[in-house]
Amino acid sequence: MANVCNGCADALAMEKALDEVIARYKGTKGPLIPVLHEAQAIYGYLPFEVQLKIAEGLDLPLADVYGVVSFYTGFTTKPKGKYRVSVCMGTACYVKGAEAILDKFTTSLGINVGDCTEDGKFSLDACRCVGACGLAPVVMINDDVYGNMTPDKVEDVLKKYEDVQEGI
Amino acid sequence: MIKTVEQLNALREKMQQEMALRRGCADGCTEMGGRMQILVCGVAGCQSSGSMGVYNELKRCIIENKLEDEIRLISTGCMGLCALGPLMVVYPGRVMYTKVQPEDVAEIFQSHVLEGKPVERLFAEDNDGSKIADALGHHSFYTKQLKIALKNCGTIDPYSIDEYIGVDGYQALAKVLKEMDPEDVIDTMKDSNLRGRGGAGFPTGMKWAFAASQPKKQKYVCCNADEGDPGAFMDRSVLEGDPHSVIEAMAIAGYAIGSNQGYVYVRAEYPVAVKTLTAAIEKAREYGLLGENILGTGFSFDLEVRLGAGAFVCGEETALMTSIEGHRGEPKPRPPFPAVKGLFDEPTILNNVETYATIPRIILNGADWFNSIGTEKSKGTKVFAVGGKIARTGLVEVPMGTTLREIVYDMCGGIPGGKDFKAAQTGGPSGGCIPAEALDTPIDYDNLIALGSMMGSGGLIVMDEDTCMVDLARFFLDFTVDESCGKCSPCRIGTKRMYEILTRITEGKGEMYDIEKLEILARNIKNSALCGLGQTAPNPILSALRYFKDEYIAHVVDKKCPAGVCKSIMKYKIDPDLCRRCSICKKHCPVEAITGDKKNGFVINQDVCIKCGQCQAKCPFNAILHRDRKGV
Structure with missing residues (x-):
């Protein structure tokens, strides 16, 4: 694709991947949620255009697709940061001070819960129990789990990601 | 590929040799396992x-x-x-x-x-x-533990089907297929008195019998692995540590009710569990223990994994099935019950992970063995995920009838920091708290209901004197408001109103009639909500009002939070007798609320203080106290 810029090549590749997913699930029983999961894995979120494509591909009303996307907290219509910070708000974490940790993240990152930093590097969410209650309070950054967190550790944890040199 | 029971037994014998060391055989008894x-x-x-x-x-x-x-x-x-x-x-x-x-x-x-x-x-x-x-x-x-559901967790490689077969894995399925009629299987389940481990405690055998009696061709077996209760991680541990026990039990259920297809509905928040389970299903297919003509008996059964997408209500059985069908996970009125009209409108049974993990042992050891464990009305064991303010957090499996004191103090080492036990919370957002007076009550389904809580799926959060019961109730209501699907108004509107009242109280703006209003609302919602989520949402409030009403009154009348949690009404103060005038608090205060000097001592300016707690955390002499604490 000599005449296509990198961004467009990515977009085309993602679209192709989505087409494959839709084709794979079409005709199976209850395909919508698995397709949305895979679409979100491809795009990182579920913008309107992707929902429209899925609705057309699976022969479903767009309202049904949007209804499902907006119902489940696992689906997002907003892009997330490169590093997704999730502060667990399960009961075990809550009684051990998760709220103070979440507060610290909002001030350290300068964003509200649910938002993403302007450079797209970090997004912050309060999440449901991640099931690592033995280590409460727990914070997840992408797939890394940080247990026994305290507000004091927040800056150090964030530094680990800020130090990462942007690769090519 | 294992085509016969003989091949299964041969592999079991080989693996038993390889795993002999782990069965307590001293070294030298076998060369095979190293x-x-x-x-x-x-x-x-x-x-x-x-x-x-x-x-x-x-x-x-x-x-x-x-x-x-x-x-x-x-x-x-x-x-x-x-x-x-x-x-x-x-x-x-x-x-x-x-x-x-x-x-x-x-x-x-x-x-x-x-x-x-x-x-x-x-x-x-x-x-x-x-x-x-x-x-x-x-x-x-x-x-004091007795492991049935967790028997293989932590002792075998969850990615090795061979190791599972080495510890009698798939023997129960073989026994059922070769020696038992579907009716025998259901009778065994009924005789065992196994009750659902997901929380409600419905008899498993009865559920299976309803579905088996339906004259439909297509039926489904579902597994609820949408472990949404915050603070509970039993199902996650079973799926990550012993996935084949769930697969085997689901195949047994399929045989019993006449189904050839199962679905496991797992939370997407558990990526490791999803990976382990998916790998296990593939392995079972490869070995011929799932798929067509299992062990040459003509019985066919297969499984599919479906991911949740972050909706607590999908732990409710009808909502879970609606979600598998690809819709918003909203519950449906019952009847018709899922055993009659469930997934894709066909007869369906749904059991939880821990329930399934218990079943192969019951089939192999018999209903009498299972009945010999537990209390009169609750048989067997229960897995608890113990967390919160407790020295040894972790996963325990105890016979029904074990007391809370045994779990909290004997097994888990009590409360750290010499603090007092205040209450334990079971049943998550649907449950309630168990106060210190009930530490010696034997835990089973009925006793917990009588205490105003419920078994729930097994989360057990321990709380000490630093936990505010009003704030905790507000935390759970915040959760249910967020997770209410919005289909029925008692839950959609009622939980929101209760949350608002609780917020008012924790901010010191509550009046006495708020408490009364809370109780009335709670009872109405309990009686009128469509599904289990709404019907049980008021439980955390009702149980806190039952045992800790004085804390509500302290918030409302005295405008004080006895536990020093509710920021709007709590205040920090420096105890002049304990203070050594080191000035560390002043240095750490982010808003310069602490004034004074080393000569005259320090005070906190309440108008400026943001109650971040930094001063208290940094004070080396524990001289900074909550004003509202008893005796302060």
């Missing part, structure tokens, strides 16, 4: 605290010393004692090491593996301070 087997917990808590590093370091040591033929290294599921992770166990001798860091591995390897001298400093410490080598056998965290 001279030593080292198990490292590779999931959940231990993984988060760095067990992969330990595993890799052990692997490196083994390769470096060219001991690959002599020493087996196995990554297992949860061993239970999460607080002391990463955990590893060395056989023979079943020596458990706790809090193992990669830098400890060289010492363990040199001393224990090469020279045969276990490293005592890494043994688990018991309540009396003694160090215990064989913790699994003799530590008080384990001695």
